[in-house]
Structure formats: structure tokens, C-alpha cells
Amino acid sequence: MATVHHWTGLEARALRFALRLSVRAFAEHLGVGVRTVSKWEKLLTATEPRPDTQAILDTALARADAAVHLRFETNLSEAGRPTSGPGRRVAVTGPRAWEYESWSDDLDRTLVALSRQNFAFADNLLRRWLARFKTLELDDKGQYLLARSTALLGDLQRDQGAVIGPMSAQHSYAGARSVFTQLDIPRRVAQLDLSLAVVAEMSGKLEIAARHYETLAVDDRLSRRDRARARLWVGTALSKDGNHDYAVRVMLAATREFEDLSEPDDWSVAHQKLALAHRGVGDLSTALYFIDIARGTGVTDSPMQRVRLDTAHGHILLSDPDTRNDGLRVLDDTAKLAAKFGLSHQLRSIEGIRMTTEGASGPRRR
Template sequence: MATVHHWTGLEARALRLALRMSVRTFAEHLGVAVRTVSKWEKSLAATAPRPDTQAILDTALLRADAAAQLRFEVNLAEAGGHDARAGEAPMAAAVGGPRAWEYESWTDDLDRAAVALSRQDFVFADDLLRRWLSRFRPVELDDKGLYLLARSTTLLGDLRRDRGTVLGPLSARRSYADARSVFAQLHIPRRVAQLDLCQAVVAEMSDQLDSAARQYASLMVDERLSRRDRARARLWVGTVLSKNGDPGRAVRVMGSAVREFEDLAEPEDWSVAQQKLALAHRGTGDLTSALHCIDVARTSGVTDSPLQRVRLDTAHGHILLSDPATLDDGLRALDSAGSTAATYGLSHQLRSIEKIKAVQGADAGRPADAVADRERRT
């Protein structure tokens, strides 16, 4: 919080502007004469309020909200005055590092980038992130700046993951590793564990299923994570089991995650878990339960992002392909999912869709019992 050890007219004027008050309103707010405030504004640093008035100004600053306090620091910096924090050099003279208003803008841009990512507006999100990632060197940043740097790098990893770039020097894996290093430096174990969870997702997407399974199993009991994140790890353990040809165990593990999300009142995670549970039921050959779960997922989701629509349509199509009576409906669902994935640059999902269709094509004309056996194994 901003503090002032000795008020002058300069700090008083900065506070008035931060509170967005006129001279008269500010005087009434403090309980002093208008001419007193006018004198402060005329003389600035050359005058100092009386000791009792200093205390009144202290109280006014203390009672200001966080946004006003930040504006106060910015006003002082831009006026070339002393930083409101005791014993520090003027903020405008900080070597290379961000000023208070830049921290505020950086935080706002991270929030905007997260919203853009939720809508798969990758170009806009990438622009918002890179304007800050290229602006400062890590050595120029204090702990607050390093925290924002790590958050930015994490979001860049999410962007690359959603676009399907999971391996290589410009990949989600690299971004997550960089962000994890900074959070470890800042001694924030929860964030470090969250990045470990992100790395496990990348391993699964890269078909490194054994590695992903080990990481998920460890993280679902990791006390550094919140209960919600541990439930996510449990759900993804089930995903790996399903991909590894053990859908029966996957159903049991995912069912536990579904109940956990229900207890936590997390509707979006609960909906995603229903979608994954549907595919696990499909793997066991229980198409009735699979269709029930995918219908629940399609009608209970809180968000309607392009990525989630692609995932739901892909899962629904995959299930419908398992029954010859709904084969054409399944192909139409996959075509719709593929079109959306291509429009938004969701390359990982597009590859998954093409793989499902290729398997369907390979199964065409095969004996029914052979196809059924393949279905049980995939």
C-alpha cells in the first residue's frame, strides 16, 4: 500500500487527482479551507501542510481504494516527484523496469488475453502477450514483475497447447518449463504444481502416455494443488487409461472425478468430465451410457467456446460411428467438428478427427467381429 512519510503540496495534489476530486471537493473531503488546498497546488513541493493536516492526508490516502492508491503513485511518478514508498528513488527514474501504471496495464492485458484464449482468438491473445514478454528483461523486474512474466508465459503455453504446438523450442512444453522456473524462483509451490499438471497434459497430447499417467497419478494426491486441480488430474488419469486400452478402469476413475466436481460445484469441469466419461463408456461397448453422458455434456456446459464445441462434436461423432445405424450422423458430426477446428486453427483436434475418420475408413468392409474387437481396444 502507498505511504507518505512527509506530505508536501506535490503529494497533496497527486492525491486529489487520484481521488478525481475538484479543489473544492477535496478541501471538503479533508475538512480544510479551499484556499489551503489552492496554496498547496500553487507551491507544490515548496510548501508542507501542518502536522495535524499531515495526519488528515494520511487517513485520506489510507481510506482510498486500491485503484486510487495506484493512481496516486502514478501521478507522483509522472510529476517527477518522490515515490510514495519511503526511502525509494522516484519511480520515473527506475532503471529499465516497469512503472506502476505499466503493472496495471500488464495485469489488464493478461485478463484480456485469457478471455481471448477462451474464445480461441489466438492472434489477439498472442499480440497482447508478446507486447509484454518482449518489453522487459527478467533482470529488470522485481517480484511483482516476475510474477506477471510467469503468468504471461503460462498463457503463451496455453495458447500453443490449444493450437497443437506441443513440442520444440517454440512449443507449449517450452513455455510451461520457462514459467515453472520463474514460479519456483518466487517460491510459489501451487503455481509450480499447476505447471507440472500442464506438462503432463502436453505429454499426453504428445502420445507419451506412460509418462503422462505417472505424472497425473502423482499430482492427483499432491497437496500443493487445490482440490479442483487434483480432481482434474484424476480425470486425466482416466483419460490415459482409456487411451491405453483399459476403459473399464477409466470409467471408475472418471466417475470419481465427476462426483468430485459435483461436490465442488464446478459445472464446467463436471461437463468436461461427462464428455470424457462418454468416450470411456464407448470403449467398454456401453453405447447407451456413452450417449447419455455425451448428451449431458452437450446440454450442461457453461461456456460455448469453439474448442469445446469441437471436443463435444468429436466425441459425439466418435460414439455415433460405433453403431452402423448412426454411422452417417457420426460422420456429419465429425465433419462439423473438423470445419470448426480448421477455422480456428485447432490443429491437434483436427488431427484427432482425421485419425478417427481414417480408422473408420480402414474398418469399412472388415468383418463385424473384427471391427468390434478393434472398438473394444480403442
């Protein structure tokens, strides 16, 4: 936001224009005489307000909203007043008002790009802002946008399979969590705790992930939907760890919650997880029943979700000798889709399923 080191009549007039006030209204706004404001308007850079009036102008600018700051900076630029360089009178510390707006818009565009697995575009949008400002230049709003950007970078890294390490989702989530903690935004901190639990699950720490999910499933900092997701993911971690019966009970509770919340995508994902849990206990008919529901009810058909659904479907088909070849064909097609969108974690999962199946059933026939 703009700050003025030393006011002249030119900066005072630019502020009046930015506030969209008449000379009389501006004088009343500042608590000075109309003749004083008229003098500023006439002499511009040839006159300087008294020190006490300089402080009044500082306060008026500081209390103005982002739109006023944007108009103020624009007015000075059009008047030919330098905003940087030797002898400057106006300095911009951190992002300007329009940059905050552009940054927010780019985060919305990043969310869309991530939902479509357009990772290159999402990465470009995020890094243009993450590399633009030094942390100390940012006020609370800038810090908030920085933390959101870092958390979204973590989502991107997670979806690409970079789960742990110095350039990973774990590192980005921890950084974003630290900033939100400093800003005292409990809901965002809890959401990052949930993301870090997902990282633990993806890196094979199933028992640790399940414990974290159980804690977050009753955490009032989270929304009801996020608590239901945590409950579902308790079941996911338990199922991966072989505790299928209890996993099914937990997942069913989450599924009912998503139904009450009218969340069709989450409801569809819950049926996908239920299908895999039933496959784990050998109940293939129920597993196929649930995976058919999942494949037929999801609203968001992103490449990521399609790969996850088809991987689960192929896994279930592979578990029955009669449908094994069908399962292999499904996984072949799914692997191609995963490779097309750079879904490295899903590719590793598909390869792991193939290896496990071939180890149990012998070499694949071609």
C-alpha cells in the same frame, strides 16, 4: 517503479503531492521541520536536501504503494522534470505503476480471448508485454506477471497444437514453472506441473502422463478442483492407453467431486470423458447416454469445447454401423468449425478417427 538518484525541492514537492499530505503532515511523515519543507517548496530545483534527508525521502518513496508512485511520476512529468536522458535525476527501473496495472488488465483480456479461441488477439496481448522488458529489470511483481504471461502463451500454443519443440507449450510451461519456482509460489508451480502432464498426454506419452496425474491428484499444493481435474485426466490417459475399466472408475470419482464442488463445466467434461471410455469397451448405449448429458449440461459453450464434444459424439456414432454415416456428417461439420478457429490438434484428432474408422470399415461412401 520510480527511484530518485538525487533529490531537489521539486522531487520532494512531487512526493508530497503524491502522498496527498499538507506541508505540516509531510514534515511529520518524514520527521523533518516544517520550515525545511517550506524551503523545498519555495526553491524547488535550486535547493537540495542534506544527504541524511535524501535517505529519508528514498525510504518514504520506497514504502509508498503503486498509486503513490503513479501520482509521483505524473507530477514530475507535468512539472517538466525529465525522467530519462543525460543528467536525469529520476529513473524508472522496470515497469511503472500504471504499466503493471495495464499488464494485469491485458492478462484478464487474454483469458477471455483464449476462451473464445481468438488466438491472434491473445497472442498480440501477450507478446507486447513479453517483449517489453528485460528480465533483470523486473521486481517480484514483474516476474510474477512475466510468468503468468508465459504460462498463458503455453495455453495458447497448446490449443493451437504446438505441443512440443522450441516454440511450443512445453517450452513455455517449463519457462513459467522456473520463474514461479524462483518466486516460491508452490501452487503455481503445481499448476504448471499439471499443464506439463497434459502436454505429455497430448504428445502420446500416456503412461508418463497417467503417473504424473496420479501424483498431482493428491498434491496439497493444488486446489480441490485442480486435484479433481488431475484425477479425471488419469482416467483420460488410461482410456487412451486401452485401460477403459479402471479409467471409468477414476472418472466417476472425479465426476462426484465436481458435483460436490458445483462445477458444471467440469462435470460436463467428465461425462464427455466417460462417454469415450464406454465407447472404448464397446458399450455404445451407455456412451451415448453420457455424451448426451455432456452436450446438454455445459455452461461455457466455447468453440474449443463444442469441437471436443462433437468430436466425441461423432466418434461414438461412427462405432455403430447403423449410425456411421451420421457420425461422418458430425465429424465433417466439426472439422469445419475446428479449421475456422485454427484448432490444429483437434483437426488431427478428427482425421485420426476417420482413418481408423475407414481402416476398420472400408472406404467411405460419397
